[in-house]
Amino acid sequence: MTPRTALIAARNSADVQLKGSWRLTFERLRRDPASIASVVVILLIVLFAICAPLIAAATGHGPTEQFRETGLSPEGMPMPPSAEFLLGTDQLGRDxxxxxxYGAQVSLLVGVVASIAxxxxxxxxGVVSGFVGGVTDTVLxxxxxxxxxxxxxLCAIALVSVLGPSLGLSIAVIVFFSWTGLARVxxxxxxxxRHREFVEAARSLGxxxxSIMFRDIVxxxxxxxxxxxxxxIPSAIVFEATLSFLGLGIVPPTPSWGNMLADAANGSIYLVAWWMVVVPGTALLALTLSFNLLGDGLRDALDPSSRSGRPAAKGARK
Structure with a gap:
């Protein structure tokens, strides 16, 4: 078999295996209740975020609008969940x-954009370091x-003190600290x-x-x-919430789950207004947990051999 024939056969075989693996992956995911539940939760939160303007229009409450008369008690405290404010209000009378x-929009945007970048x-x-080797590998x-x-x-505080908090800076900081683990893997x-037969065949063909790195290896x-x-994605969402909680991320009054939790912690107001911490905290937990469960499900579905110690699914031996 000539090098060209070997390379073509390797690429065709990879295409066939990839197409077949996606079908098998989908079937395995369908049999995993945790993965299905996580996908449902993620889709519901995505739909909730997309419908934020509709929710604001339906309730007649803007994300930064303060309702001092109806949204606060006579003592000036937040109102609990009611027919007018379904999840209650905060210390400024906001819904x-x-x-x-609107905070879900920020979390999803930061999580997806930062993770992809x-x-x-x-x-x-990782590809350049592993394939080129030598001095390039050492430097990278x-x-x-x-x-x-x-x-x-420390880095986030230093950057914010110089540039000021913003959404773009939050994404940049998260990206800066997130790529290293994947690069090593x-x-x-x-x-x-890099020394497999299909790589050597590609080299021999010039x-x-x-081309070899990103067409054959990736x-x-x-x-x-x-x-x-x-x-x-969940790590990026938690990073953004942490930055916003510390005042280093999204600038108030723009809503973010992190600064909503910070509002609840301000003056320990959560002791009398439990919904201020329970609502955003539950949403943050549900979203991050769902992405983690989905990631675990994808790992098991794409690579069944990673299920160490797990019993084989019914029909897996066929």
Whole structure:
């Protein structure tokens, strides 16, 4: 078999396996109740975020609008859930339900955008480092180690003190600290693949390094890329909530689940207005837990051999 024939056969085989693996992945996910439940929760929260303007229009309450007369008690305290304010109000008389919906937009935007950007950087660094090797590998590996050694909160505080808090800065900080783990995983996978037969066949045909890396090797790394990207989303959401809680993320009065929790903690008002911490806290827990369960489900569905110690599903031996 000539190198060209071997390369074509390898690529065709990879395409067939990839198409078949997606069908098997879908079937395995359908048999996993936790994954199905997590997908349902994620879709509901996405729909909730998309419908934020409709919710605001239906209630007649804007996300930053204060209702000093109807939204606060005679003592000036937040109102509990009622027919007018379904999830209660905060210390300024703002509708928690409307702010929760707009806060979901921020969390999903930051989580998805930051995770995709971090994945692109991590995959690129990992593939180049593992495939090229030598000085390039050493330099990129040391840069990765350096980024991993930088304290997250210290760097965030320093940047915010100079540039001021903003959504773009929050995403940039999260991306900066999120790509390193995936880069290390991808590098190890590439080191194991760079001397395989299909890579040698591509080299013998004169394919460029970039073509081999991103046309031949990256398609074989779909499983770890998808799984790690999915698992990075909840981490990014928690990072954003942490930054906003500390006053380093989304600038008030723009609603964010993090600054909603910060409002509840301000003056320990949550002791008399439990809904101010329970509502955003539950939403944050549900979203991050769902993405984590989905990531675990995708890992098991895409790579059944990763189910260490788990009994095989019915029909798996057929």
């Amino acid at each position: 928690i339900l409307v702010r929760l919906a 971090a994945s692109l950087i991590g995959v690129t660094v 590996s040391r840069i990765t180690d350096l980024v991993m050694s930088v304290p997250f909160l 991808i590098r190890g996978q590439v080191v194991a693949l 394919s460029s390094k970039w 398609p074989n790394l779909v499983v770890p890329i998808i799984v790690y990207t999915t698992l990075m």
